[in-house]
Amino acid sequence: MQELKxxxxxxxxxxxxxxxxxxxxxxxxxAYAETEKMIDALPRLAGTLGxxxxxxxxxxxxxxxxxxxxxxxxxxxxxxxxxxxxxxxxQDMDDRATxxxxxxxxxxxxxxxxxxxxxxxxxxDFLSDPALAPHxxxxxxxxRQRAHTLDGKGEEMLAALGExxxxxGTAFDMLTNVDMxxxxxxxxxxxxxxxxxxxxxxxxxxxxxxxxxxAFKGYFGAYHKFINTTxxxxxxxxxxxxFYSSARHYDGNCEAALFANNVPVSxxxxxxxxxxxxxxxxxxxLDLRREVLGLDSIDVFDLYVPMVPDVDFxxxxxxxxxxxxxxxxxxxxxxxxxxxxxxxxxxxxVYENKxxxxxxxxxxxxGVHPYVMLNYTDTLxxxxxxxxxxGHAMHSYYSDTxxxxxxxxxxIMVAEVxxxxxxxxxxxxxxxxxTDPKRRAYILNHFLEGFRTTVFxxxxxxxxxxxxxxxxxxxxxxxxxxxxxIYLDLESEYYGGAKMQELIADEWSYIPHFYRPFYVYQYAxxxxxxxxxxxxxxxxxxAADYRRFLTLGGSDYPIEELKVAGIDLTSPExxxxxxxxxxxxxxxxxxxxxR
Numbered sequence: 001m002q003e004l005k006x007x008x009x010x011x012x013x014x015x016x017x018x019x020x021x022x023x024x025x026x027x028x029x030x031a032y033a034e035t036e037k038m039i040d041a042l043p044r045l046a047g048t049l050g051x052x053x054x055x056x057x058x059x060x061x062x063x064x065x066x067x068x069x070x071x072x073x074x075x076x077x078x079x080x081x082x083x084x085x086x087x088x089x090x091q092d093m094d095d096r097a098t099x100x101x102x103x104x105x106x107x108x109x110x111x112x113x114x115x116x117x118x119x120x121x122x123x124x125d126f127l128s129d130p131a132l133a134p135h136x137x138x139x140x141x142x143x144r145q146r147a148h149t150l151d152g153k154g155e156e157m158l159a160a161l162g163e164x165x166x167x168x169g170t171a172f173d174m175l176t177n178v179d180m181x182x183x184x185x186x187x188x189x190x191x192x193x194x195x196x197x198x199x200x201x202x203x204x205x206x207x208x209x210x211x212x213x214x215a216f217k218g219y220f221g222a223y224h225k226f227i228n229t230t231x232x233x234x235x236x237x238x239x240x241x242x243f244y245s246s247a248r249h250y251d252g253n254c255e256a257a258l259f260a261n262n263v264p265v266s267x268x269x270x271x272x273x274x275x276x277x278x279x280x281x282x283x284x285x286l287d288l289r290r291e292v293l294g295l296d297s298i299d300v301f302d303l304y305v306p307m308v309p310d311v312d313f314x315x316x317x318x319x320x321x322x323x324x325x326x327x328x329x330x331x332x333x334x335x336x337x338x339x340x341x342x343x344x345x346x347x348x349x350v351y352e353n354k355x356x357x358x359x360x361x362x363x364x365x366x367g368v369h370p371y372v373m374l375n376y377t378d379t380l381x382x383x384x385x386x387x388x389x390x391g392h393a394m395h396s397y398y399s400d401t402x403x404x405x406x407x408x409x410x411x412i413m414v415a416e417v418x419x420x421x422x423x424x425x426x427x428x429x430x431x432x433x434x435t436d437p438k439r440r441a442y443i444l445n446h447f448l449e450g451f452r453t454t455v456f457x458x459x460x461x462x463x464x465x466x467x468x469x470x471x472x473x474x475x476x477x478x479x480x481x482x483x484x485x486i487y488l489d490l491e492s493e494y495y496g497g498a499k500m501q502e503l504i505a506d507e508w509s510y511i512p513h514f515y516r517p518f519y520v521y522q523y524a525x526x527x528x529x530x531x532x533x534x535x536x537x538x539x540x541x542x543a544a545d546y547r548r549f550l551t552l553g554g555s556d557y558p559i560e561e562l563k564v565a566g567i568d569l570t571s572p573e574x575x576x577x578x579x580x581x582x583x584x585x586x587x588x589x590x591x592x593x594x595r
Contacts, residue, residue, distance in 0.1 A: 003194060004354040007084040014317070015083070017346035020368050021076045028093065032073050035100060038066040042107040046152070049111070050118040053129035060135045063108055064405045068366055070104050073097055075365050079349075082373055085177045086355035098163065098170075105159035110152045115142050134404045137555055141262075148248040148259070158247060165244070168236035169515035175226065175233075176510065177358055183218040187211060195219050197358030198375035204304045205379075216301035220503040223510050230509040231480035238472050241517045253469040257518035261413040262557040263569075268462065268521055270572045275459040275524070278579035282456055283496050285448060285586050290497075292593060299499045300491070303452075308442040308593075313380045317350055320376075320383035324390065327429035328422060331543050338397055341369070342390060348372045359512070362389045362419075364396025366408050380446060387426045391419035399553030412519060413558030416526030417533070417565075418550060423450060424534035437592060444589040451582045454527040455575075460494045462521035464508060469517065483508055528578035529567045536566055 007015075022028040045059040077093035084090060115123065123143065127136050142149070150158065182195040188208045195203070195218055203215035223230065238253070245256035255265055290298040292307045306313075315323070325339055342348060349356075352375040364370045370393035376382045395418035400408045427450070430443045467486050472478050488505035513520050537543045549565040559569055567574055 004196060004198075004352060007087075007353040007355065010351060010353050013346075014348075014350035015346070016079065016349040016371050016373075018076060018079060018371075021072055021079075021365065025089070025093075028073065028076055031069060032096065032100065035066065035069045035073050036103070038069065039100070039104050039107050042066060042104075043110070046110040046114065049114045050122070053126040053132055056115075056126055056139075057129070057131045057135065059111075060132075060138070060406070063111065067104065068405050070100055072365060072368065074101055075363055075371070078363070079371055079373075082357040082361075083349060084353065084355040085173065085357060098166065102160065102163045105162055106156055109155035109159045112142050112145070112149050113152045113155055115139060116146050116149055134406045138406060144262070145259075148250065148256075150247070154247070158244065161243075165237075165240040168233040168240070169512075172230065172233050172512065172515055173357075175229065176223075176512075178355060180222060180226065182222050185211065185214045185218055195222075196352065198352035198356070199377060201304070201381065202377050202379065204301065205306060205381075207305055207309070209302070209305075212305060213299075213301050216501065217503060220506055220510070224503060224506050227480045227484070227506055227509055231478065231483055234468075234483065234509070234514060235472070235478035237515045237517070238469055238478055241469065242473055252473060254466055254518055261411045263413055263559060267525070267559075267569055268466075268518075271521055271524055271575055272459055272463055272466075274572055274575040274579060275456060277576075278456070278582060279494065279496065281579065281583045281586060282452070282494065285452070285582075286495060286497050288586065288590055288595065291595065297499050298497070300495065300501050300504045303495070303498070304449075306442055307445045308438055311438050311442045313439065313442055314378055315380050315383045316378050317376055317382075320386050323383055323429075324387045324422075324426060327387065327426040328390075330425065330537055330541070332547060335394065335547070338394060339390065342372070342393060345369070347393065348374060348386075350374050350376045352377070360385050360389050362392035362396065364393070364400055364409070366400050366405055370394075370396040370400075380442075384423050384426060384446070384450075387422040388419040391422035394418060394422075395550050398547070398550040402551035403553035403555055407555040408553045410553050410561075411558050413522055413525075414549075414561055416522050417529050417562065417567075420454070420523075420527045420530035421533050421537075421546070424530050425537070428534060428538060441589060441592040444585060444592060448582070448585055448589060450527065451578070451585070455524045455578060455582070456494055458520045458523035458527075460490050461508075461511060461513070462518070462524065464490055465514060465518055465520070480506075480509075525569055525575070528575045529562060529565075529569065531578050531581055532567055532574055533565050 022031060042063060045062065048055045049059050074097040077090070077097035080090040081087065081094040120143065123139065126132060127139060132139070149155065177197065184192050184194045185203065187193050187203070188206060188211055195215060200215060200219050204212050206212045206215070241253045245253045248256060250256035250259065254268060258265055258268060286298055289302070289307055293302060293305070295302065321343055325336055328339065329336060347369055349372070356375065357373060358375065360374050362370055362372045372389045372393050374382070374385060374389065392415065395410060399410055427443060427447045431440060434440050434443060464487055468478060468483060471482065476482065484505035487508040488500065491504055492500055508514065533546055537546060546565050549561060552561045552564065562569060
């Protein structure tokens with residue numbers, strides 16, 4: 001039986017180098033103490049913001065300096081813990097960093113209310129001072145939120161509650177990444193292998209139907225054992241979101257989440273509507289999948305296996321690096337030079353180890369460079385994940401090196417665009433360079449799966465969130481039975497024609513993004529936007545507008561930033577066009593297979 005290695009036994013050449021953040025844990029502790037002192041000094045700024053434009057600028061700049069160091073301290077602790085969730089020292093650092101973030105939030109809770117206490121005309125006069133230019137967008141955004149901002153004591157209370165609101169998500173991470181024990185399965189070669197968050201995706205793609213069914217039932221069976229616990233944790237996250245949205249006088253949790261990015265709820269609703277209109281194409285795709293796989297009926301555990309037989313598409317990490325760099329060449333020489341730095345300077349943590357965070361992510365660090373976490377298993381999907389996370393990283397890099405700290409952090413609404421542009425460019429590159437018909441069909445299948453898992457599936461998740469949050473606000477308790485029924489009904493609707501296993505109703509219980517309310521819809525809008533952006537780059541050979549978009553950070557609202565790249569999400573056309581591309585790709589794929 002193959003067991004995961006402890007982190008200390010892994011090759012450090014494939015682990016991220018955290019020394020640019022801090023040279024040692026001792027240096028981190030010194031920075032932590034310094035940050036704490038800086039935060040402790042911030043409350044003295046209360047009462048000074050309205051004195052003059054110079055006073056406002058001085059206060060915001062001092063807060064930025066404390067926040068920048070706090071970010072670096074927090075990211076270091078987070079990355080140490082992500083590398084090994086079972087490391088008690090890393091747990092302690094991450095817990096202390098979380099408390100530091102909360103302390104910072106409490107210390108600056110006076111800022112927004114005090115800005116809003118300034119007469120609006122006087123505030124706008126302040127903003128004409130060039131010294132406040134780095135903070136103009138922030139101050140204007142605070143002004144926009146007048147109706148949803150409490151007084152100083154109210155904001156301080158909400159900030160202090162942040163540590164408690166984070167408990168459901170933290171407990172979920174510890175349960176699923178450390179405490180939960182996954183069963184073993186017998187792989188295609190007859191070997192006993194223990195399932196993990198990292199290898200589940202490999203076995204659900206197995207061409208051996210017994211293996212993928214065993215993986216599905218074993219993995220979700222493990223979650224089913226804790227279904228009441230995860231229901232309580234998720235209900236806690238929904239309750240926290242409801243408390244905050246009510247305290248800030250929003251009509252609903254979705255409105256509260258989208259308001260932060262100045263996104264109309266109509267964008268969320270039109271996404272769901274457009275994807276529902278595309279469900280007949282999904283049924284066509286599932287029927288084609290059933291036919292190609294030679295099945296009498298298609299089951300939910302048959303959705304991830306590649307539809308093209310006898311195609312060996314192993315992708316060792318070194319090959320993936322070369323492939324991704326070639327695919328992203330249309331984005332320019334400078335873009336590729338930064339990619340080379342990411343590989344050579346160990347920005348990336350590559351392979352799974354015992355206790356490592358599941359999935360993949362990228363996080364930026366202002367003044368240093370981004371970091372990427374993978375759980376690489378040598379598949380083509382992993383190469384796409386590498387391209388995806390490097391898209392995030394490059395977005396962070398260009399924003400961090402172009403904007404000042406006040407505007408470096410881009411908003412969630414645009415966070416998934418750059419990552420998905422890279423995925424689409426990789427798919428296009430593979431289709432251009434691959435001549436083998438079966439491998440081309442395999443790539444088309446992968447592109448179609450991008451639509452299924454990123455547009456359709458994430459919209460299903462978005463609809464699940466909307467229904468769950470609305471039910472709670474309407475007075476319905478969020479029990480395991482209630483949540484699983486919502487999910488099963490949606491799964492049956494989105495994947496009409498597929499046989500529903502009983503355990504699929506519990507799939508909601510393993511989605512970590514649900515602990516960040518109303519986040520996942522942006523995968524779907526991001527993918528739809530990325531398809532349009534990549535098509536434009538391919539047709540024109542000009543990525544200048546897109547690269548400009550990457551430099552904007554949080555200097556404007558997401559919908560306005562996307563317009564720089566040629567995308568207008570206030571119109572339903574972007575998602576409708578994605579549905580059109582999905583249908584066309586199904587036909588191209590069917591033709592490639594001679595169907």
